[in-house]
Amino acid sequence: MIPVTLTTPRLVLDQPTSADSTVIAEYCTDPVFEINMTTPWPYELKHATHFVSDYVPMGWRTGEEYTWAIRSDGVFLGMVGYRVPSGMIGYWLGAPHRGQGIMTEAATAVVDWLFSVGIPSLGWECIPGNTASVSVARKLGFTFLGLRDALVPDRDGSTPPVWQAALASNDDRSEKPGWP
Numbered sequence: 001m002i003p004v005t006l007t008t009p010r011l012v013l014d015q016p017t018s019a020d021s022t023v024i025a026e027y028c029t030d031p032v033f034e035i036n037m038t039t040p041w042p043y044e045l046k047h048a049t050h051f052v053s054d055y056v057p058m059g060w061r062t063g064e065e066y067t068w069a070i071r072s073d074g075v076f077l078g079m080v081g082y083r084v085p086s087g088m089i090g091y092w093l094g095a096p097h098r099g100q101g102i103m104t105e106a107a108t109a110v111v112d113w114l115f116s117v118g119i120p121s122l123g124w125e126c127i128p129g130n131t132a133s134v135s136v137a138r139k140l141g142f143t144f145l146g147l148r149d150a151l152v153p154d155r156d157g158s159t160p161p162v163w164q165a166a167l168a169s170n171d172d173r174s175e176k177p178g179w180p
Helices: 018-027 031-036 045-062 102-116 131-140
Strands: 012-014 065-072 075-083 088-093 121-126 143-149 161-168
Touching: 012 102, 018 045, 018 075, 045 065, 065 102, 075 102, 088 102, 102 131, 121 131, 131 161
Parallel strands: 088 121
Antiparallel strands: 012 065, 065 075, 075 088, 121 161, 143 161
């Protein structure tokens, strides 16, 4: 698939480029990534370079994974992606950009696009306690399913218990009760 650019009132979501590698590496050294993300740890510039030069283009080319850089006025803020085999959406923001509604806006654009191209349902998961990720999924209208084995393996290949949620294309997109 050819990479798709999405826009919102404040944001542009497009394919990350090699120019983003340094800031990606910087943001991914945040200690919350060690706890909450499946990215390599410690995260280094070589990981970011490989990610934007090889991993992201391959995902789009094969249709296995769609990844967007989130930008505001050309400034890189974070990432949002969709893994086709697992049906999972995932996202992160650099620390300076959290708590401003940016991820909810960006993820809404991605969810809307995925549903518009015929994806029938989406999954979401996070390490228990990742309340920032929970907040976004809840605002997107996901229904909390509980604690289950991870569908996306951790960096060591394990599938630890995670919080999971689901959203179907025909679901009411309002916030649902039952979230931790």
